[in-house]
Amino acid sequence: MDNAQTRSRRRETRDQSPGESSADDVAAGSDREETKRRRTSWSHQKNFTPQRASPNKRQYDESDSPGEVAGDADEYWHDSHSSSRRRSPSPIDRPTPIERNHEDRSPDESDALSEDRRERDEHNHHSSRDDLSNRSSTPVPPTNANPPPPSKPESLNYKEKYVLKAHLRGVSTVQFSPDCSMIASGGSDAVIKVWETLTGKLIYTFEGHLSGISTLAWSPDGEWIASGSDDKTIRFWNVKTGRAHTKPFVGHHNYVYQIAFAPKGNILVSGSYDEAVFLWDVRRASVMRSLPAHSDPVAGIDVVHDGTLIVSCAHDGLVRVWDTHSGQCLRTLVHEDNPPATCVKFSPNGKYILAWTLDGCIRMWNYVESRVVKTFQGHVNTKYSLSGSFGLYGEPEVKYSPPLCFAVSGSEDGDILCWDIVSKNVLQRIKGHTEPVLCVNTGKLDGKRLMVSCGLDLTVRLWEEVFDEDHRTPGEEISSTPLVNGVTAVSPREEDEDKDMADVEANAEAEAETPLDPSAANTPSQDVTMT
Numbered sequence: 320m321d322n323a324q325t326r327s328r329r330r331e332t333r334d335q336s337p338g339e340s341s342a343d344d345v346a347a348g349s350d351r352e353e354t355k356r357r358r359t360s361w362s363h364q365k366n367f368t369p370q371r372a373s374p375n376k377r378q379y380d381e382s383d384s385p386g387e388v389a390g391d392a393d394e395y396w397h398d399s400h401s402s403s404r405r406r407s408p409s410p411i412d413r414p415t416p417i418e419r420n421h422e423d424r425s426p427d428e429s430d431a432l433s434e435d436r437r438e439r440d441e442h443n444h445h446s447s448r449d450d451l452s453n454r455s456s457t458p459v460p461p462t463n464a465n466p467p468p469p470s471k472p473e474s475l476n477y478k479e480k481y482v483l484k485a486h487l488r489g490v491s492t493v494q495f496s497p498d499c500s501m502i503a504s505g506g507s508d509a510v511i512k513v514w515e516t517l518t519g520k521l522i523y524t525f526e527g528h529l530s531g532i533s534t535l536a537w538s539p540d541g542e543w544i545a546s547g548s549d550d551k552t553i554r555f556w557n558v559k560t561g562r563a564h565t566k567p568f569v570g571h572h573n574y575v576y577q578i579a580f581a582p583k584g585n586i587l588v589s590g591s592y593d594e595a596v597f598l599w600d601v602r603r604a605s606v607m608r609s610l611p612a613h614s615d616p617v618a619g620i621d622v623v624h625d626g627t628l629i630v631s632c633a634h635d636g637l638v639r640v641w642d643t644h645s646g647q648c649l650r651t652l653v654h655e656d657n658p659p660a661t662c663v664k665f666s667p668n669g670k671y672i673l674a675w676t677l678d679g680c681i682r683m684w685n686y687v688e689s690r691v692v693k694t695f696q697g698h699v700n701t702k703y704s705l706s707g708s709f710g711l712y713g714e715p716e717v718k719y720s721p722p723l724c725f726a727v728s729g730s731e732d733g734d735i736l737c738w739d740i741v742s743k744n745v746l747q748r749i750k751g752h753t754e755p756v757l758c759v760n761t762g763k764l765d766g767k768r769l770m771v772s773c774g775l776d777l778t779v780r781l782w783e784e785v786f787d788e789d790h791r792t793p794g795e796e797i798s799s800t801p802l803v804n805g806v807t808a809v810s811p812r813e814e815d816e817d818k819d820m821a822d823v824e825a826n827a828e829a830e831a832e833t834p835l836d837p838s839a840a841n842t843p844s845q846d847v848t849m850t
Contacts, residue, residue, distance in 0.1 A: 469717045475725070475737050475747035476785055477770055481519040482751075483779040485512050490773035492534050492706075492758050497541045499762035501558065502771055504779045505532035505546055512779075513544070513558055516764055519781065525556045527563050534577045539584045547575030547589060553599070568599055570606045576704075577620040577662075581643070588629055590617030596631050596641070608646050613637060618704050619663040619675070630672055630686075632660035638674050640686050650686050661704035673726060675705055681728060683740075695738045697745050698730035703755050705729050710737075710761040710768065712746065714786065727770065729756025735772055735782075752776050 488507035495502055501522065502514040509532060511525040530549035537544055543564075544556045553568035553575055573592035580587055586607070587599040596610040596617060613633035621630050628649070629641040636657035640650040658678035665672060671692070672684045679700050683693035698705075707728035713719050724740040735749040735756055754775035762769045770782040 469714070469719060471719070471723060472713055473744075473746075475712050477737075477747060477749055477782040478785050479751050479780060480769075480783045481781040483512075483514055483519055483521070483781065484777065485521055485524070486510070486777050486779075488531070489754070489775040489777060490757070490779055491532065493771050493773040493779055494535050494537055494760050495762035495769070495771060496537050496558075497539060499764040499769065501541075502779065502781070503535050503537065503544050504773055505535050506773070506777075507531040509548065511535070511544065511546055511556060514779070516762075516769070516781070523556075523558065523561050525563060527554055528552070533574065536578045536580050536587070538580055539582060545578055545580070545587060547578045549574045551575060551591075553578060553587070553589060566604050568604050570597060570599075570609075571595070573616070576616065576618055579620050579622045581622050581626040582624065583626060586626070586643070588620050588622055590620040590631055590633075592616035594633070596620065596629070598629075598643070598646075610641060610646055610648075612639060612641075612648075615659075618659075618661045619706075621663050621665050621672075623665045623669040624667065625669065628665075628669070630663045630665060632663045632674055634659040634661075636660055636676070638663055638672065638684065638686075640672075650689060652684050652686060652689055654682065654691065661700075662706040664706075664708065667709060673707075673709075675700065675707070675728065677701055681707070681726065681738075683726075693740070693743060695726060695728075695743055697738070697748075698728055698734070698736045699732045700728075700730065703731055703757060705731070705755075705757060707759045708761045709740075710770070712737075712768070712784070715766060715768075727759050727761060729759050729772060729774065731755040733774070733776075735759055735770075749782065751780055751782075752778065 483502075483504075486504065486506045486508050490504050490506040492506070493502060493504040495516070500516055502516055503511060504514070505511045509526070509528045509530055511523075511532065512521060513523040513525070514521055525544075525546075528546065528548040528550055532546050532548050534547040535544060542557060542559055544558060545553055546556070547553050551569070551571050551573060555564035555568075556562075557564070568587075568589075571589065571591040571593055575589055575591050577590045578587060585601055587601050589597045589599065590612070591597070594611070594613050594615060594617060596612040597606050598608040598610070599605065600607045610631075612631050613635050615634035617631055617633045619630075619632040622628070622643070623630075627643055629643055630638065631641065632638045636653060636659055638652040638660055639648050640652075641647065642649055652672070652674075654676070656678060658676040658680070660674050660676050662675040663672055666683075670685070670687070672686050674682050674684060676682065677700060679696060679698065681695040681698075682691045683695075684690070685692050705728055707726060710725050710727060711722060712725055713723040725737045725746055726740060727735060727737045729735055729752075733750070733752040733754055733756060735747075735752075737746045737749070738744065739746055752772065752774045756772050756774040758774075759770060759772045762771070768784040770784075771779065772782070773779045
């Protein structure tokens with residue numbers, strides 16, 4: 320029984336209590352009626368037992384059906400629940416205030432009030448008939464009619480916005496900054512390019528690695544870029560000053576193949592061809608813990624959204640989940656075919672793991688139960704280490720319940736494929752690259768959903784989701800013109816390819832991009848200063 324009913328019963332008992340009856344009321348009624356009313360009042364008090372409302376309990380669907388991601392899609396992205404509470408009508412028929420006052424009146428007063436009430440009811444009856452005769456016969460639609468749910472789109476519509484050309488060799492990795500205002504790319508030419516997302520202009524070119532770059536990661540505050548290279552080191556680059564940190568992270572004995580930041584930015588996790596996973600203290604540029612993770616080169620690393628778990632995969636076909644604090648292995652996921660695994664990603668709520676393997680499949684694991692719940696196919700992946708991401712789709716102004724989610728990956732045939740998370744249908748096959756697409760990342764800037772990709776065709780391509788055909792013509796390339804200090808600015812290609820590009824403006828922060836003093840690179844005691 321809820322508090323409202325409890326308060327109502329207390330109020331009823333108070334209204335019928337014998338202590339509140341006056342001497343005139345007792346004289347007006349018979350002794351038998353008075354005794355009956357007293358017994359009724361006290362019986363209500365004796366039988367009254369306050370009850371506490373039981374709290375609502377959250378229930379989860381533990382279905383083992385293959386469509387469990389559909390039922391958990393809202394929780395999959397937002398991990399939130401909403402419940403509506405309804406008050407039940409009280410089982411007690413309480414008299415109205417007028418009726419209670421009428422019970423306490425004398426018989427003469429009651430007859431007079433009854434006569435007045437009959438006259439008032441007769442007058443209201445005639446008035447209501449006149450009002451009904453003057454009303455329009457037009458039906459009134461119900462005010463509580465719910466709008467129909469929005470229809471689910473059956474496809475995506477990403478269009479090419481920019482083609483960014485500045486790398487001299489294949490581009491192996493590309494990532495949006497946390498706010499998606501910048502794009503960082505790295506490749507076999509051992510340089511890192513930082514682009515402005517809105518205009519496609521090249522902001523910085525960072526040089527310092529001695530071999531090709533396989534992986535990049537933005538710090539959570541968007542101020543630093545960490546890069547892992549085949550020269551066995553990890554380096555940091557500041558995008559606000561344009562300067563490189565002078566102390567590289569040294570400790571791996573083979574290629575650094577994948578890195579990822581913890582949410583607070585104080586820990587960096589790296590996987591290497593030396594079969595180990597390292598946890599780095601970012602401020603001290605030193606190894607906190609080394610995990611003997613696999614028996615083959617570690618190809619994929621990711622950190623869950625709250626930083627408590629790490630997932631790694633390797634060419635031995637194993638996917639392992641680690642506790643960040645203790646370094647213990649909590650789960651080992653292995654498929655019966657045991658194909659080499661090349662990339663792993665946690666879902667946004669951390670309940671699933673997406674794993675790329677060299678048998679042309681992408682599997683979604685429920686790692687708590689150690690089982691595969693979805694398998695995505697249609698792309699080509701037998702040779703290269705491909706990686707992808709998650710994204711949302713549908714009309715931006717429409718709220719879908721559950722949200723519409725997709726997984727995206729590159730393919731060795733040069734395409735980009737997007738799958739619906741629930742149905743596993745291919746929502747779009749994007750063509751544009753002419754060589755294998757090695758990395759795809761998704762983001763959102765100024766309300767527009769974006770996608771960036773890179774591959775062995777030496778290009779970085781930016782894609783934008785559009786909802787009409789009045790978009791700019793796809794395939795617009797970005798040509799580059801060198802400026803001072805090795806910085807390159809880019810702009811869309813003009814229709815006349817022979818037009819002079821002399822109007823390109825120099826970057827306002829050119830002074831901050833001056834190369835560092837070579838002597839500063841040998842400073843051994845400087846720590847990483849990241850906020």
